[in-house]
Amino acid sequence: MFDINKIRSDFPIINEKVYGRPLIYLDNAATTQKPLVVLNKTTEFYKTINSNIHRGVHYLSEQASAAYENARKTVKDFINARSLTEVIFTRSTTESINLLADSFGNTYVREGDEIIITEMEHHSNIVPWQVLCERRGAHLKIIPFDDNGLLLIDKLHDLINIKTKLIAINHVSNALGVVNPVKDIIRMAHQHNIPVLIDGAQSIQHLPVDVQDLDCDFLAFSGHKMYAETGVGILYGKEKWLEAMPPYQTGGGMITSVSFDETKFAGLPQKFEAGTVNYVGAISLAAAIEYLRGIGMKNVFTHEKELLDYTVKQLNGMDDLTIYGNSPNRCGTISFNLNGIHPYDVGMILDKLGIAIRTGNHCTEPVMRHFGIKGTIRASFAVYNTRDEIDVLVDGIKKAREMLL
Amino acid sequence: MFDINKIRSDFPIINEKVYGRPLIYLDNAATTQKPLVVLNKTTEFYKTINSNIHRGVHYLSEQASAAYENARKTVKDFINARSLTEVIFTRSTTESINLLADSFGNTYVREGDEIIITEMEHHSNIVPWQVLCERRGAHLKIIPFDDNGLLLIDKLHDLINIKTKLIAINHVSNALGVVNPVKDIIRMAHQHNIPVLIDGAQSIQHLPVDVQDLDCDFLAFSGHKMYAETGVGILYGKEKWLEAMPPYQTGGGMITSVSFDETKFAGLPQKFEAGTVNYVGAISLAAAIEYLRGIGMKNVFTHEKELLDYTVKQLNGMDDLTIYGNSPNRCGTISFNLNGIHPYDVGMILDKLGIAIRTGNHCTEPVMRHFGIKGTIRASFAVYNTRDEIDVLVDGIKKAREMLL
Amino acid sequence: MKIDEIQFQIIKEFAPLEEWFEKYEKLIDLGKKLPVMDEEYKTEANLMSGCQSSVWITSRLENGRVIFQADSDALIIRGIIAILLKVVNNQPSEDISSMDLYFLDTIGLSSNLSPSRANGLASLVQYIKDCAKEYLYER
Amino acid sequence: MKIDEIQFQIIKEFAPLEEWFEKYEKLIDLGKKLPVMDEEYKTEANLMSGCQSSVWITSRLENGRVIFQADSDALIIRGIIAILLKVVNNQPSEDISSMDLYFLDTIGLSSNLSPSRANGLASLVQYIKDCAKEYLYER
Numbered sequence A, B: 001m002f003d004i005n006k007i008r009s010d011f012p013i014i015n016e017k018v019y020g021r022p023l024i025y026l027d028n029a030a031t032t033q034k035p036l037v038v039l040n041k042t043t044e045f046y047k048t049i050n051s052n053i054h055r056g057v058h059y060l061s062e063q064a065s066a067a068y069e070n071a072r073k074t075v076k077d078f079i080n081a082r083s084l085t086e087v088i089f090t091r092s093t094t095e096s097i098n099l100l101a102d103s104f105g106n107t108y109v110r111e112g113d114e115i116i117i118t119e120m121e122h123h124s125n126i127v128p129w130q131v132l133c134e135r136r137g138a139h140l141k142i143i144p145f146d147d148n149g150l151l152l153i154d155k156l157h158d159l160i161n162i163k164t165k166l167i168a169i170n171h172v173s174n175a176l177g178v179v180n181p182v183k184d185i186i187r188m189a190h191q192h193n194i195p196v197l198i199d200g201a202q203s204i205q206h207l208p209v210d211v212q213d214l215d216c217d218f219l220a221f222s223g224h225k226m227y228a229e230t231g232v233g234i235l236y237g238k239e240k241w242l243e244a245m246p247p248y249q250t251g252g253g254m255i256t257s258v259s260f261d262e263t264k265f266a267g268l269p270q271k272f273e274a275g276t277v278n279y280v281g282a283i284s285l286a287a288a289i290e291y292l293r294g295i296g297m298k299n300v301f302t303h304e305k306e307l308l309d310y311t312v313k314q315l316n317g318m319d320d321l322t323i324y325g326n327s328p329n330r331c332g333t334i335s336f337n338l339n340g341i342h343p344y345d346v347g348m349i350l351d352k353l354g355i356a357i358r359t360g361n362h363c364t365e366p367v368m369r370h371f372g373i374k375g376t377i378r379a380s381f382a383v384y385n386t387r388d389e390i391d392v393l394v395d396g397i398k399k400a401r402e403m404l405l
Numbered sequence C, D: 001m002k003i004d005e006i007q008f009q010i011i012k013e014f015a016p017l018e019e020w021f022e023k024y025e026k027l028i029d030l031g032k033k034l035p036v037m038d039e040e041y042k043t044e045a046n047l048m049s050g051c052q053s054s055v056w057i058t059s060r061l062e063n064g065r066v067i068f069q070a071d072s073d074a075l076i077i078r079g080i081i082a083i084l085l086k087v088v089n090n091q092p093s094e095d096i097s098s099m100d101l102y103f104l105d106t107i108g109l110s111s112n113l114s115p116s117r118a119n120g121l122a123s124l125v126q127y128i129k130d131c132a133k134e135y136l137y138e139r
């Protein structure tokens, strides 16, 4: 059963006040808040068994290592990876993508090759590929989207060719909330033996993501956007790819032997985890996943879908308001503008009303360019948000318009 | 005043039991425990002002950004950097060194060039340079040390030449506890205009480190080894170098504009902080620094020096025990073996006595090779350790010898 | 009027506006009245970094006094610019370069000028001071 | 004796040893008695990964039964190897490949076999099973 009151009581910050008003936190695509169980888990860990993982002979190290490896198992189960070796702990989505661009890119991408992304990627899924392409003399190809935020999949047919080495695409757009048809894209790509990276930074917290069902080759996401603490992310990769890829960062923990003449690297997953990883971050991610599982991802999805639909309905009822990306398939996020009004002005007024939304380009400048705008007002939802909060938001927008026009 | 009882009460885990015995935690070089003020700081942050930093229009984001940038200021003051732009938040020492090897290495190191490290570096300060050298066709040169763990500085004269592009050297050896004469080395290097990276992973928590006094060009260290939470580290670099170096990881937050034709990178320090950084990690690092300052780094140094001297005295009194690295200038760490006994056996027995020490090669295989051994028993100290704990350790070693001989 | 006198006057003007929305309404009003900058001056060179909203500024020296012209694409920012200019425009460069803009704190606007707001205002204030200093050296 | 009978016997042997150091003394004793492996077998190929201590193992099939020889450079690990070999040596490959080594838990040694201990024992047990399975297919 989905008990919103229970859920809201799990998040201490949700009951805070801002300028004397109840906080309405609708900036969840930037980062989510953390339930007490997550905070308690890590604090308890530090208070009782903290110790550096692996290679320790003593009890604490053994406990800490087990907790860390259990966290990997929790992630594996959550995304339904085939094996533990397919789950790499990183710092964030951004690092996961940089790892891939470096390790996969340097191995498989040669001069004249091509990498396909979409027009609606987050900068973190654009720039690493740009840098790679520049370094290797390869080319970046773009799948465009239409004004409803729908990818022009037909164009993908034209873009794919023998030189295509990878397709990197977000599952859910952080700027528009559009859910992309990644399964279709993956199927199409695999017909040409092209691997696909899914940027799951905005899907993993909103809907069930099953890497075997999607059949994606890589999946990247961040803990901090799915109720875990900051500083931990995941790169999932099919074993065959990860096996073939060279290490990214190097140092302690990812080697089997080091000498000045020759260094041998460890197997998966250690090969990609150099130095002391953020093992407490990993444990917090596992705790967040347990929390989500307790609620059930389907319930999460349904609740947030309902919120989004309600918001769309309310905003559609307003004059002089433009919603960007009217795809029927959306989740978690909605972007809009009051016509003729700068989003930052609206944001400043909503702020004073205790409403935390984000304004700006959301690290997706090409999306803004598509619509010929500088930025949008973005409201993004989490499991603890309510219709009442949407009502406050809508009233706030009306108030802002009144003041600004 | 240095009040050990007060300090011990600050660290909840210190009063835990292991196998029914009081925990004696002497594995601090691997990671330190965390004082309550640090844990409370981050928990409080999550409960009241958590929000993604920068570019936010709302109150929480403003608060969180300010806290993050204040953390940078705290680090800057702690190491006496000239400016905030010289302080880069990373994941760890390992990542800091990888960043440097990639960004500095790709810019300044060409075929035939040379990089100098020492025989006593941690793998994290060896392998990134090996990989760089292999990629660029450059060569790694090694400053050896003698059986007392003293670097043969004279050899450095011979190694330095026109092709030398960087010297990377640890301040304090994590395997031997030896304090290296980094100031002399830096002076010598600068006479030839060669920049120097100090791996401060084992010095920053034990002694005052002043980058202007040392005049080092780069300094790397990890938060988790200096009482902060996991997943945060620092790369300090002189502005002139950091300005000239290209970005390492790319993505959101480190750009000023992105288009498919051209992307412009932000200035320092953002240029090196791609994606969502571990901002709560940074805040925990600042809290840890405040804690250390409250005690005073000189007091920390004196206390730990006393502990080390006492341990040396006790161990010197034992037959059939070899201490590695009898340099007069040591701090924080001591490595030894019971002659003819495998360190792991000793570790297993100490473990059962509640004593957490580390055995193995400590990610310094070349050091082990130097002494012709597979590993050592390493005890490493923190501000909360006491003479009584050393006594328990010494009794434990005696007990282990008794059982194993 | 000298810089501090103008600050005093602004503080007095804002004092009766206790509620945030009264203040914002005043800023919006001031923003609407701020003369629009000629498009030709809205160049990359005159743009202050700030990814949330854009702020442009130009300056010139006339008889030892600095004349600023500034604009923004966001209305409330224009309002803040308007009062800033009231304070610094037509002042001697030495006064500007050494001024302490305490009125921002007093009327509760200082948080809008913090660098992390990324609205360009922090860079604007920095620009104003730097620019006054430069004119000082030039003389 | 079958694998489970031997496990039962070992559990009985360890039962009186309540204190950890009694157990460890027994392991050390067993470790000292374990025959030393010929240096020629201590090859890279026979080495189990484990950076804390080294473990070597070889095996051969004789009349459908697997004969293992194993060694370590650490004494207590040798002791654990000694009991492990007691259980699996000279057993039919099908029994080994499907065995459940529950005695390790019962006598409180299982934590020593966890992969993160990096002492090579976890790989050793894996090797023993894999190897028995291979012999099974070969037949």
Ligand SMILES: Cc1ncc(COP(=O)(O)O)c(C=O)c1O
Pocket (backbone or CB within 6 Å): A252, A274, A275, A276, A277, B029, B030, B092, B093, B094, B095, B122, B124, B125, B170, B172, B173, B174, B199, B201, B202, B222, B363
């Ligand atoms: C001297 C030295 N350098 C580098 C490192 C690597 O630090 P981290 O694992 O936190 O990246 C360590 C940690 O053991 C160390 O002792």
Ligand SMILES: Cc1ncc(COP(=O)(O)O)c(C=O)c1O
Pocket (backbone or CB within 6 Å): A029, A030, A092, A093, A094, A095, A122, A124, A125, A170, A172, A173, A174, A199, A201, A202, A222, A363, B252, B274, B275, B276, B277
């Ligand atoms: C779709 C998408 N990809 C990547 C990222 C980058 O995530 P992080 O900043 O956690 O690395 C984000 C975060 O905003 C995102 O929304």
